Structure formats: structure tokens, C-alpha cells
Amino acid sequence: MADEQQSTQEVEQAEDAYKPSSPTSKLNFEGPWQYDEAPQSNDHIEIKDQYDLFIDGKFQKPAKGRYFSSVNPATEEELSSIAEATQQDVDKAVKAARKAYVKIWSTMDPAERGKYIFRLARLIQERAREFAIIESMDGGKPIRESRDVDIPLAAAHFFYYAGWADKLEYAFPGKKPEPLGVAGQIIPWNFPLLMLAWKIAPALATGNTVVLKPAETTSLTALKFAELCRDAGLPEGVVNIVTGAGQTGSLLVNHEEVDKIAFTGSTKVGKIIMESLAGTDKKYTLELGGKGPNIIFEDAPIDQAVEGIINAIFFNQGHVCCAGSRLLVQEGIADRVIQKLHDRMETLIVGDPLDKNTDIGAINSEQQYKKINQYLELGVNEGAEMYQSSCDLPEKGYYCRPTLFSNVGQSNRIVREEIFGPVLTIQTFRTAEEGIAKANNTPYGLAGGVWTDKGSKIFKVGSKIRNGVVWANTYNQFDPTSPFGGYKESGKGREGGLHGLYPYVKLK
Amino acid sequence: MPDFSETIPIDQVGIKERVARLNSRSIKKESKIMALKMALSMVDLTTLEGMDTPGKVIQLCHKAKEPYADMPDLPTVAAVCVYPNMVSVAKKALRGTDINVASVATAFPSGTATLDAKLKETRQVVADGADEVDMVISRGKFLAGDYQYVFDEIAAVKEACGGAHLKVILETGELQTLENVRKASDLAMHAGADFIKTSTGKVQPAATQPVTLVMLEAIRDFYYETDRMVGMKPAGGIRKAKQAIQYLVLVNETLGADWLTPNYFRFGASSLANDLLLQIVKQDTGVYQSKDYFSND
The missing domain is CATH 3.40.309.10 (Aldehyde Dehydrogenase; Chain A, domain 2)
Structure with a gap:
């Protein structure tokens, strides 16, 4: 009854629709007062001419010696040349991750693990402006967004998951959570450092080690992050960054020694990944279109x-x-x-x-x-x-x-x-x-x-x-405590929050 | 009169986010100098104290005419705003200039007089030479829901103004919600206001950016509906040049360039002018001058 009344009312209101009475009442935004340029200075930013692969705690030359260029989409100029990881490099990275997993990371006191992740979070904060500028140069996003959204949120994700590292048993009451092993992670070009944080932070907190492949058009902040891992004294092999295009990603997905795949990208590629993972015992999460x-x-x-x-x-x-x-x-x-x-x-x-x-x-x-x-x-x-x-x-x-x-x-x-x-x-x-x-x-x-x-x-x-x-009554609000993920062809699994821990643990 | 019992929803969180976003605009170089001068030209230089004297008002008028003698090309302020008994004094002091005399009226600041007394006062200030009348609405009647009374009162004062421009002060610090700010804005515009103004300056909070944004959006909708441009005047609490520029950005990106003139946007302020001058001279010379170089009228 109430519903019926409401809908009649809605129809009546709809017929009474607003029409601008005067087509001339258009606002004028072409006045004499236009904002002058207010460029963020990037003089102090160091981008090397060439970046190698970050494997086992060191920057290493790619086996086949191939490099591809990373372009600033705002100027169409080359920013740097990036190593292309092929089979041998991916093998090496996965092996380094496996060694670090078995010997150090999975057996480390969880509170110690947490300390490393907190350290990474603080280092991102300390170098936030540098990361923001590089993110904008490499990916074309406005500095206002990289400065106010991408980088602070990336740091927040590391802070959030650092806190979980020694409290996992409270996250899963009555169960004993154990890490999976080596996580292969493939991230997109739209939020390069933030997606890295979404992937790496929960993986490390739960005791897994990581081989991550950034998107080929936006590798720079991931490589800068590799420098942070080195500066933070993170044990060698815990985080490995292999750069390259889809081919490199596919090597990672199909690698036998990888225990878990986390992918963010297009639904088309997500379907290919699902097909190649069918019949394997790899766990996976997909965050798609x-x-x-x-x-x-x-x-x-x-x-x-x-x-x-x-x-x-x-x-x-x-x-x-x-x-x-x-x-x-x-x-x-x-x-x-x-x-x-x-x-x-x-x-x-x-x-x-x-x-x-x-x-x-x-x-x-x-x-x-x-x-x-x-x-x-x-x-x-x-x-x-x-x-x-x-x-x-x-x-x-x-x-x-x-x-x-x-x-x-x-x-x-x-x-x-x-x-x-x-x-x-x-x-x-x-x-x-x-x-x-x-x-x-x-x-x-x-x-x-x-x-x-x-x-x-x-x-x-x-x-x-x-x-x-x-x-x-809002849109695009993100917080590390809130789970994120899709229905239907938009993905499988959740990232962020307590839910974001599940894909990285076995429960006993 | 439109049906003001219908409330137009305003999302306070959204308003605050929009203000924060607009405050992130970085106004530099030439656009900053232009903004500072524009803001100066929009100031209603105001003195509204019980102890105002003819001497004080006359000296304020001197400042209005010549804000900073070393830079004779600076724009003058838009108006001098005084109590009714000072209108003739200000009018005489500003004779031969383009600067308007604005007078508060209708039992400012409380607005709690009879309609007859308000209309009489309005006619008197206009007869004394006021070019602009700043009236206050009856907040008690508004909050009680007697919109017809408030509407009729504004319409009557507008009529009493004759050729003088009417600014309607909503006293947003007493209106409790942004929805009420919106409603009072709509009511004032439909009743004939030439300007809507936030505050008397006697009630806290006075002008705020969220309230101003709500009023600017009301002006925009009114313009879309009627093609009539209504002016906006935030008043009270705007003391710094930086704040003034933030307000100008609000206007620029909500209503556009046509409102960025003293005909449609004013600052009701007493100390703002000096900070604008300080910043203008700083842009010109590269250094901040001692405050003693500027008149404190």
C-alpha cells in the first residue's frame, strides 16, 4: 500500500519534470581570471636510464639482455629503459622467493615480520612526494591524486597489514593459519604503487614471499619500492620484482613453484589465467574489470x-x-x-x-x-x-x-x-x-x-x-580495512581488510 | 511563492569534500595578483559598532577611496557599510566617487522589530542616500516554519528600497542546517533579493565556505530557472587574503566568470582589506611590509 502510494507520487513528480526555462542560462567559464600553471617541481627526482630486475635482494641484469622503454604519456618521451624478464629470470626469482620462504620468512617470529612491514610503510611515507611525482610522470595521473590518494593509501595498506602479522590467530579464531609459500602477483597500470601495496602487504604479513610483476607501462614505482626493500634491510628474496609485459606474467602464472596467483587487470586476461590454473592446486584471486x-x-x-x-x-x-x-x-x-x-x-x-x-x-x-x-x-x-x-x-x-x-x-x-x-x-x-x-x-x-x-x-x-x-551518496572511497572485490566476471576473492588475509593462508 | 515546506536535500559530507577539493587549487603568479586586486575591489569596507563616530566613518571612507597611496592604480573597494545613522555622513564623504554606501537596516542585527519599523528604517536610509540596503531576515519566523511571513517581509523591504539594491542577510549561524541555508536562500531570491549574504558578523559562526557553497549552488539553480543573476556576499570572519582567494575559487568554479565582479560578489569584512594590501605589495616588491605602512581604519 505504502509502496503503491510512493510510486504514484514518483510518477507525478516525473511528469512535473524540471526543464530549464531559459536555454541561454549557461554559465561562462571563459573569463579573464584563469589559473596560472602551478607545476610540481621534479628537479630532485632521480630516475635511472636503465633498471634491472630485482631478484634475491639485488638488481640483476636480465638473462637475455633485453630492455623495453617506459614512456611518459604526458610528453611521449622515454623515461627509462626497463629489463624484460624471460623464463630464466622468472625461474631465478621464484627460486630466490622459495629459498627466502623456507629459510627465513615463514619461520620468522611474526612480530619481527610485522616490524619489517611497518618499516616499509614508514619509508613510503618518508619518500611520499618522490613516489607521487614518479607515479605521475610514469603513468600520467594528476599529481593531486598521486599525492593525496595513491601514495598515502599505499602506505596505509602496509601499516594496516603490518598490524595483522602477529595477530593472525585472532583473525581466524580456533584455526591455525599457515602461509602458502611463494605468491606470484601481477598488477595493472592504473594504480601502480597502490596495487603493489594491496598485493605485497597481506602476502608478507601472512608469511608468504613474493614475485611481483608490474605492468610494462608503469614499472618505475615498483622498482623504487625494490630500493626501499633493500634500504629497509628486508631479507633477500622475500620480495622480487620482475618486469616485462604479458609474456612475463604468463611465465609467472604457469610456474610450477608458485603457490598462489594474485592478479588485477582485465577480464580477458583473467579468463586466460583461470584456464591455465585449472587443474593445478594454486590458489588465486582475480580482480578484474x-x-x-x-x-x-x-x-x-x-x-x-x-x-x-x-x-x-x-x-x-x-x-x-x-x-x-x-x-x-x-x-x-x-x-x-x-x-x-x-x-x-x-x-x-x-x-x-x-x-x-x-x-x-x-x-x-x-x-x-x-x-x-x-x-x-x-x-x-x-x-x-x-x-x-x-x-x-x-x-x-x-x-x-x-x-x-x-x-x-x-x-x-x-x-x-x-x-x-x-x-x-x-x-x-x-x-x-x-x-x-x-x-x-x-x-x-x-x-x-x-x-x-x-x-x-x-x-x-x-x-x-x-x-x-x-x-x-559517495563514490571511490577506499580504506585498507575494507574488503574489495567483484561479483560475476569482475573477479574472485577479496582484497583488503580481514577478508584480504584469507587468500594468503591455509587454515588448519 | 514556491512551496518552501519542501526541503531540498543537501549532503553535508559532500559539501565539505567539494570545498576541500576547491581549496586544493594552487593560485600562483599573475593569477594570484589578479585575484588579490579583484578581492580588494569586492570588499564592503565595514564598521558596525555601537561606538562608531562620524569621525571614524569619514576616515574609513578615506581609506575606501585611497587604500594605499603608494599604489594609486589599485582598485577602490566596492562599498562602505555602516549603521543607518551614519549613512548621510558616509554619503557626503564618498561624494564624487563610484563607491557605494551600504546601510544595514531592519533592526540589524537581531531583526526583531515590527514590520512597520523595519520599512520606515529602510525608507529612511534610502532617503539619506544609501545605494545598498543590507537587511536581516526574521530567523525566529523562519525556524518556526512561517515562510510566508519571511517572504512577505523581504518583498516589502525590497519595495521600500526603491532603486537601492537589497542584500538579504540569512544569518546562517542561526539556521542550524545546510538545508535551512538552502531554503532561506531560495526564499530570499524568490522574494526579490539582489544579493544574499551569510551573516551579520555578530553571530558565530559567521561566513564559512561550506555555507557559501550551498548559497552559490542555490544562486546557480535560481539562475537556471529564472535567468536572473543574484549576487553573493559572505560576511564575517574573512580576514586573510588566502581565505579570500579560496572564496573566489568557489565562485569561479560554481557560477563562473560572470559573477566575479563587485556587481555580483562582495566580501563583508573590516580587516581583510589590509591583508589584501599587504599581499599585493608583497607580490610587487617581493617582501612583506610592516603593518604600520597600512592604515588601520
Whole structure:
């Protein structure tokens, strides 16, 4: 009865939809007061011309002597040349990890293990600015994000899991947790140091040793982290960093001496990994793609929701697996929300990642840049209406204007497939049921958002969204104590929090 | 009158996050100098003390006309804001300049007089030469939910203003919630306000950035709906140039360039002008001057 009343009311409100009375009332953001450049200085940053593999506590030349270049996507200039690990190198790294596991790390007093991890956390904090600048140079993300989000969160993860090292028996009451052995970890290019922290911190805390492969476009902070491991006096072989592309990753996945695989990356690669792991006794966690629904109800705080939409899709150039890339907005407020989004997008500053005022930096690589542009073309060909902000883009570097697609349907590829760029699709819905159905009609299920002022609706809708994470009246909030992971093709297993310990232990 | 019993939800956490994000803007070099001068041109130089004297008001007007003699090209402030009994004094002192005289009225700061008395006071200050009238709303009636009374009162004062501009002080420090700030903003704009203003300066907290953002967003929605531009005046507690620049960033990224003029944005402040001058001279000379080089009117 109450439901019925509510829905009639909703329909009435929808018919009374807001229409901007004056099409001329557009805001002007082209005035004489424009912010000057505020570049973060990178004079003091040391990036070597060439980086070797970090195996058994030492930087070692790759067996085949091959190197590939790491490019700054904002300038298209080479930053450094990075060693490519092949079979022999991966063997050596896994062997070093095995030795360290058997002889030192698994038998060490857990409190001592904790001390090492605390030390790594403190060293990241001490060198936070350096890490932030390198992260922005190597990956193109704005310095504001690497400085305020990536690096502090990476340190927080090490602090959090350091605390668990000597308390594991309390994490699993009545059980005796034991480490698995050598963990092979493969991480993506969107949050290089943060994903490293998500992987390495729980593995070390539970007594495992690690062979980690960073993404080939963003190896630098992992190699800087290797220097930290050395500086922290971490026993040799506990953390090994092997650099390279997918081929190197596949060697790690298929290595017989690896006991556990942790992968974050695309669903496509995740499926290949699952196939190769089938029939083995390796444990694995996969954190894969997403096409996050961001659902805005008409009783939401609109201006804050608009800010949330912007944050959900344009954070880190949209290179976020949990990005809110599908906007589902209740029809009564759709015009108003879109008008506000258009105006808000004009104030987004796209440009030099090292400028403190930059909101959207460079697309991570040429490959990704091309992929996003293909999707833009595809969207237009599918009949969607494209809207981009009018900002100027730098002449060099891989940049993409923040983009909205309206007039799209659930069947369109730009609505179904993960674009992994600053591209948002907009669909409307009338009833909550319709919104939930659209939100769930995807093979993905990583994260989503619900915006409403009504507490009961948050729980009612939130519990029906088949996503590992549902944010209410906010988006992209992360904390080391909170588990993260996907439903369906968005992944398997959880990282972060107490749940993040399970994938790294056997319980007896 | 729109139905003000309907509440527009405001998420306080979201507002604070947005303010924090905007505060991370780094304003340097030319854009900083421009911001400082712009802020100076938007100041309503204010004295609202029970012990104000004609002498004090006249000297304040001198400062308004010539803030810092060594830099004659500096903009003047937008207005001098005084109590009703000082309007004619200020008007005379500012004759021949573009600087407006603003007067508080309607039983400032409490606003607890009869409507007749408020209207009489308004007509008087306008007759004495006030170009702008800063009225206070009846917070008691507002909090009691008597929106019609508050609306009618503002409309009546607006009418009494004649050609003078009306700034409506919401006294946000007494409104309890951001939703109330939003509602009072909407109410004032629909009733005819030319400006909405946060505070009298007599109640704590006075102007804050979260409250200002809520009001700017109300102005934006009102503009979308009616195409009419309403001005904004945060007042009280803004003492430093750095804060002023943060407010300008708020305006710039919420309402855009058209609001970045004294016609649509003001600072109600007494000590802000001196810090702006200190910073402007620092940008020019590279060093901070002693405070004794600036008049303390």
C-alpha cells in the first residue's frame, strides 16, 4: 500500500519534470581570471636510464639482455629503459622467493615480520612526494591524486597489514593459519604503487614471499619500492620484482613453484589465467574489470550527486576498474543533472599531470589512448549523442576530453564494454526496479553507487545491486580495512581488510 | 511563492569534500595578483559598532577611496557599510566617487522589530542616500516554519528600497542546517533579493565556505530557472587574503566568470582589506611590509 502510494507520487513528480526555462542560462567559464600553471617541481627526482630486475635482494641484469622503454604519456618521451624478464629470470626469482620462504620468512617470529612491514610503510611515507611525482610522470595521473590518494593509501595498506602479522590467530579464531609459500602477483597500470601495496602487504604479513610483476607501462614505482626493500634491510628474496609485459606474467602464472596467483587487470586476461590454473592446486584471486552503475534518484542531493558522478568517472582519467561508468538517472531530474554535468565539466582542468591544478591527466599509454578513441568513434556510430568539454588539450602527449554519451541503450557496446577512459554513458530509468535491473544487466559486478536522501532506499536498492562494493551518496572511497572485490566476471576473492588475509593462508 | 515546506536535500559530507577539493587549487603568479586586486575591489569596507563616530566613518571612507597611496592604480573597494545613522555622513564623504554606501537596516542585527519599523528604517536610509540596503531576515519566523511571513517581509523591504539594491542577510549561524541555508536562500531570491549574504558578523559562526557553497549552488539553480543573476556576499570572519582567494575559487568554479565582479560578489569584512594590501605589495616588491605602512581604519 505504502509502496503503491510512493510510486504514484514518483510518477507525478516525473511528469512535473524540471526543464530549464531559459536555454541561454549557461554559465561562462571563459573569463579573464584563469589559473596560472602551478607545476610540481621534479628537479630532485632521480630516475635511472636503465633498471634491472630485482631478484634475491639485488638488481640483476636480465638473462637475455633485453630492455623495453617506459614512456611518459604526458610528453611521449622515454623515461627509462626497463629489463624484460624471460623464463630464466622468472625461474631465478621464484627460486630466490622459495629459498627466502623456507629459510627465513615463514619461520620468522611474526612480530619481527610485522616490524619489517611497518618499516616499509614508514619509508613510503618518508619518500611520499618522490613516489607521487614518479607515479605521475610514469603513468600520467594528476599529481593531486598521486599525492593525496595513491601514495598515502599505499602506505596505509602496509601499516594496516603490518598490524595483522602477529595477530593472525585472532583473525581466524580456533584455526591455525599457515602461509602458502611463494605468491606470484601481477598488477595493472592504473594504480601502480597502490596495487603493489594491496598485493605485497597481506602476502608478507601472512608469511608468504613474493614475485611481483608490474605492468610494462608503469614499472618505475615498483622498482623504487625494490630500493626501499633493500634500504629497509628486508631479507633477500622475500620480495622480487620482475618486469616485462604479458609474456612475463604468463611465465609467472604457469610456474610450477608458485603457490598462489594474485592478479588485477582485465577480464580477458583473467579468463586466460583461470584456464591455465585449472587443474593445478594454486590458489588465486582475480580482480578484474567493471562497468559500474551509478544510480541517481530524484530525491538525491543533486549538486553533491553531480560531484559524485564526476568523481566516479573522471578520477584517474577513468582508468579505474570500479569507475562509475554507467550513469543511471531517474527521468524526472535527468535534464537538470545533464545540464549541471555540462557546466561542471567545463571547470575540469585537463593537462600536465605534474600541475597541481590538473584534474584530468594523460591517458596512460598510446595503446589505451587508441582504444578509447576507438570507443568514441564506435559510440557515435552506434547513434549515441556525444558531448565533450571544450577544454584545450596539450599538443604532445595522450589526452582525452571528458566525454558523455547520451541517447544510449543497454544493448550498445559503449554501455556493455569497459572503456577504461574518461567516458560516461547516461541512461534514464523511471522506477527503482528498472534502475536495479539495468544496473545488474552486465557481466560485470565490481562496484556501484546509489544516491538518495532516503536511508531506507539506500539499503533496499543497495542490497539488490550485484556488486562487490556499493557506495551510498559517495563514490571511490577506499580504506585498507575494507574488503574489495567483484561479483560475476569482475573477479574472485577479496582484497583488503580481514577478508584480504584469507587468500594468503591455509587454515588448519 | 514556491512551496518552501519542501526541503531540498543537501549532503553535508559532500559539501565539505567539494570545498576541500576547491581549496586544493594552487593560485600562483599573475593569477594570484589578479585575484588579490579583484578581492580588494569586492570588499564592503565595514564598521558596525555601537561606538562608531562620524569621525571614524569619514576616515574609513578615506581609506575606501585611497587604500594605499603608494599604489594609486589599485582598485577602490566596492562599498562602505555602516549603521543607518551614519549613512548621510558616509554619503557626503564618498561624494564624487563610484563607491557605494551600504546601510544595514531592519533592526540589524537581531531583526526583531515590527514590520512597520523595519520599512520606515529602510525608507529612511534610502532617503539619506544609501545605494545598498543590507537587511536581516526574521530567523525566529523562519525556524518556526512561517515562510510566508519571511517572504512577505523581504518583498516589502525590497519595495521600500526603491532603486537601492537589497542584500538579504540569512544569518546562517542561526539556521542550524545546510538545508535551512538552502531554503532561506531560495526564499530570499524568490522574494526579490539582489544579493544574499551569510551573516551579520555578530553571530558565530559567521561566513564559512561550506555555507557559501550551498548559497552559490542555490544562486546557480535560481539562475537556471529564472535567468536572473543574484549576487553573493559572505560576511564575517574573512580576514586573510588566502581565505579570500579560496572564496573566489568557489565562485569561479560554481557560477563562473560572470559573477566575479563587485556587481555580483562582495566580501563583508573590516580587516581583510589590509591583508589584501599587504599581499599585493608583497607580490610587487617581493617582501612583506610592516603593518604600520597600512592604515588601520
